Amino acid sequence: MEQACNKRNRPRIKQLYFIVDKSKHFFIIPLFQSFLLYLRQKKFMSVTLQIKTAIQSAIAAIYNRPIELHEILINETKPEFEGDFTMVTFALSKQLSRKPDDIAQALGEYLTQTPEMFSGFNVIKGFLNLSLQDSIYLEYLNQQSIAHYQHEIKANGRKVMVEFSSPNTNKPLHFGHLRNIFLGDALSRILLNTGHEVIKANLINDRGIHICKSMLAWIKDGKGDTPESTGIKGDHLVGDYYVRFNELYKEQVEQLVQDGLSKEDAEKKAPLMAEAQEMLRRWEQGDPETLEIWTKMNGWVYDGFYKTYDRMGIRFDKMYYESQTYLLGKTLVEEGLQKGLLFRKEDGSVWIDLSSDGLDQKLLLRGDGTSVYMTQDLGTAKLKYDDFGMDTSVYVIGDEQNYHMQVLKLILQKLHEPCADGIHHLSYGMVELPTGRMKSREGTVVDADDMMDEMISIAKKNTEELGKVEGFTSEELSTLYHTLGLGALKFYLLRVDPKKKMIFNPQESIDFHGFTGPFVQYTYARICSILRKAGEHSSTLDKDIQLTEAEKTLLKLCEQYPEILMQSAKEYNPAVICNYCHLLAKTFNGFLVDHSILKAENETAKNLRLKICQMVKSNLSHALGQLGIAAPERM
């Protein structure tokens, strides 16, 4: 079992060994020539992987022991020590039955026999610090680029659906939705750029008691208002009537309480609530008049939503509507009953017993045969799978639904549905205000459209204050403000690990300094400016250039990008890319201070640095692109 697993993970580099029977013993001979050749062919073998592979060969040669690559631990050398990468030898000490220092020393001596790669080493307390030849970086700089990377990334044959946003149609999108939407969008881009086929899906909750409340308030109080007649964006208009419903309802309840009912009874008996429920019944029976209003008001909401999505630069490949899926799970439940996986209680309700998995019993159909939330989610999961047959189905849903999603997957597994195993809940923490959770009743909900407006106007204000508006047409300026405002907003929400809850601090979110989107965008714009001024320049570099520490550091960072991208895909975590963007931008800004580019010491240095600029530029724009953030050429 374990062996099989190792086999799957075993890197292809294994093939580089020749195993020879030599005087009764098996010797594993690393072939360095073919190894180096292999490295050249393999365009995107990371430097750390190259080093690990070299160490693997060295261990085989010195100790005659095969070591798996994942057993070799490589870190970047801490700045206070000399070297580029550090190998930790403690873990191998037992296996090789040698002291850590001895292993480090022996490996260091062996590896530096390949001067094409390693220029030196030192050993400190079991840590082997290795210095790499500059040519390794220069070769990387000459050959690699994002374009190469894009070309190298091949479809991995895995299809994944990402469901996100999934709004209710009774109110506009608010700040809490933004984290969901940006996460889902960024994840989709990341998966796409790591070789997956991606379907971006949105499951719209367009039916139910909530929309009936809006409809009812509009009928009673709307006076025929439409988005056109009022000039109010459709989703906001419908949201206003949802609020109106609650006001009217509250009035009725208060009246009933005054008439002597208890608050509980009053809430149940308020005629408005009964009317809403009656409306829901009529909707379910297909009453034409109800459906007409429902269609009309949902249409307004969609117009509003699409305007908002459009401003965010977000599109979906597939829309699902609960009005079309809410009955789906029933057949699944019937089948489960017949197979004896579910059971029916005396009152006719259907349940599944999950106590063997440490959970409770879960209701799947009410006594009267109607569905619950879980039922339709079961059906929708199957529908999605029937539609696309994806390997993985990601649900971007808040962590308040952890239990629900756990149960959903478990039930589908018990029903032996093929869609079950691919279900992955990308659970994210709630966005809170410094004062606590956003509460619609307390009016602390921050509206998504307002938030975008706010960020764009701050971008405008900052740009004008800094006097950076010259040379732009007014159209270019409004594009720029949009780019910066949304960049700031997206970055702010994506920079925190999704699974952690985050505090939305309005003061901090409007700051365009430091660990922010505009900081990265600014760095990008500066690089563009330098490259514009440089004009045409030589594209080939000498092999024997001496790199400065800062140049090397930048190249190291650039070289890591594909791995960063893979990591964020593997972890479903765009924050990894935010951190990388900031680090790269910061490092570049530092570099710029003591490395003149256009007035470099000589042509060679200038060419080298321009090339580095290009590499940083393309990495930054690609990385920002994964977050759904545009990079401005000027700002």
Add this chain to the structure above:
RNA sequence: GGUCUCGUAGCUCAGCUGGAUAGAGCAACAGCCUUCUAAGCUGUAGGCCCUGCGUUCGAGUCGCAGCGGGAUCACCA
């Protein structure tokens, strides 16, 4: 109460499968624009990584217990 989750600088967060003296950004203080965009850069200060025990050559990271926040345990969605 059961289950899950989080606890790192004044605040917001990084810290990869355990690896060297725990890092950023805000905020504070001190500096840097005759030189490629100062939305920038440099420096100072700020820490019993919630507590305790355990595993280990080595623990912010893993295990157990406790303390403190949050989520969830609906014939709501």
